[in-house]
């Protein structure tokens with residue numbers, strides 16, 4: 001990258017570092033571009049057989065050293081590594097304040113890679129009882145085939161974890177804020193329990209704490225700073241932000257770098273360079289400014305909805321009525337230490353029966369889907385456009401209705417992901433829809 005005196009920006013704020021990355025990177029030797037060039041080459045010229053042999057020998061042999069090499073790596077084949085992905089990975093590791101990052105083609109590819117890399121047959125995963133639908137399906141439909149079972153427990157109370165840990169446990173896994181209820185799980189408290197359990201375990205049977213940070217993004221929450229071993233993230237959501245690309249990342253300790261590169265090489269879920277490039281050039285650099293704008297609006301929208309007599313409750317970590325205010329202010333903070341309650345909110349309408357509430361939710365959503373200019377009915381989140389969805393019948397439809405209610409998912413509950421539109425416009429669209437229910 002463009003040469004500057006300051007080598008890696010460590011003395012600058014993260015908002016600035018997400019734009020420049022490492023101003024001098026050994027990942028690719030070009031000097032006169034301002035924007036890193038897009039690289040699209042499935043295979044790489046090796047010059048001599050010796051250089052080819054060296055490239056193969058060096059692949060995934062960092063041996064726990066820092067991922068920064070003293071010279072540009074010898075690229076061989078895109079599935080092993082190529083410059084755009086690796087530049088993005090350096091920036092993602094910095095954003096999550098982790099030691100190394102490995103990207104994947106989707107969030108699910110990243111999640112399955114970290115489970116695959118850390119567990120084997122007869123190992124056990126402990127996970128929170130409410131998870132992203134496909135993660136839940138991965139753990140319940142596929143892993144049992146390899147005798148990897150998951151215990152689903154309520155981690156909102158961290159004390160529930162202690163009695164569930166056994167010698168089989170290898171991974172503790174959760175999302176916080178929880179989707180869609182926005183309940184928070186205390187990362188530091190869970191990390192303490194995991195670390196204390198690890199003291200008495202034989203080598204090779206350590207438990208790793210893995211957190212899906214997709215909802216908050218590293219702008220609002222850095223699990224590794226709070227004691228997690230790994231962060232996984234769907235880049236498709238808040239980090240890409242413009243809704244143009246899919247991607248995933250695992251950020252973790254430097255010893256995991258080679259392991260994850262090997263896993264990615266053999267399972268094959270690589271992030272395309274054509275997707276790595278926009279995420280690096282547009283998505284990550286604009287994350288702070290997009291999220292600051294969206295968060296300001298999210299609070300206003302949350303307050304507006306809370307003041308409406310038709311609304312039963314609004315869940316947004318920035319509201320005074322939020323059930324876990326102390327944890328929210330301790331855990332959801334931006335790089336400058338400001339409270340950063342995120343861009344998602346969840347709310348439900350009043351109604352005597354679950355059926356009534358469901359009807360109201362659907363009517364409201366259908367009106368917006370047809371008429372609203374600023375609010376789009378679509379899954380995904382963290383985009384510059386405001387998105388709405390109905391978890392009970394869409395993202396969480398796999399959970400039976402009675403179980404949904406027990407897990408805090410209201411039959412008519414609505415999830416909103418606030419974009420960067422002018423907030424008055426979002427509220428106007430919501431007002432019109434409210435008048436129809």
Ligand SMILES: *Cc1c(COP(=O)(O)O)cnc(C)c1O
Pocket residue numbers: 106107108109132135175179212214215234235236237246247248
């Ligand atoms: C979207 C999402 C994923 C999966 O990411 P993809 O990029 O769609 O594969 C995982 N976890 C959470 C919390 C998500 O919102």
